[in-house]
Amino acid sequence: MNGVELFLLGRALMKIGEEALPPPPGGTGRHPGGDRTVLVVASDIADHPDTTASEIVARTALPQSQVSSAVARLREAGSIETAPDPGDRRRVLVRQAAEASARVAEVRATGIDEALLAALGPDGAPRLTEVAQALDVLARNLRHAR
Template sequence: MNGVELFLLGRTLMKIGEDALPEPPGGSRRYPGSARNVLIAAGDIAFHPGTTVGEIAARTGLPQSQISTAVARLKEAGAVTTALDPADRRRTLIRPAGRPSARVAEVRSTDVHDALVAALGGEPDPAHLAELTAALDVLARHLLSPDVPPQD
């Protein structure tokens, strides 16, 4: 595998992941922006609690307006809390919520089976699906460490 193939595989996996996410209340049209931006913002906030929209935008490379929308969605879902910065009351600090909300629990518990089946073009051979699921588990175990922030 070369860098281009790895990049394209990553994009394919992101699309499958997005397809696996349950719709937000009111449907996806209610919210501008993508689930991808929300997840990028959520990941950044998890590794940088007490951050600001501007700081998230600088670290992720996403426009501040998209981060603001993502933070609003996360706040509505109960995934983050916000408070005025006591040192500078013009700034709002964003932190992960103390406990996962029902929406956060729903998103985290969503299975990817149906999205994988759709990506494979219909109901695949069960052995093929099991092999693919096992390969994804191996990648996750080796590449997704809770102690290491995602790379920008």
């Protein structure tokens, strides 16, 4: 595998991941591009608790406006909590919520088998377990790689 093949695989996995997500509330079944930004920000917050929006911008290279919008959406959904930084009351710290909201619990509980089967095609069922196990290995080894 070369860099281009890895990049294309990553895009294919992102599409499968999007298909695996439950549809947005009141949505048409497809997630708009902003939802992908929210997922990136949520992942960064999970990896870096008690962080600030500026630190998220630095790590993700997303524009400040997109990070701020994603933080607001995550807070509204009950996925994260914000609090003043005790060391500098002008800064706001962001962390995962202590208790997951119903929507967050739904998203986290959604499996990927159906989306994987669709991606594997009509003769993919015999390979489903092998592919799911390979994804588990990749996730275990690369989840925190940046």
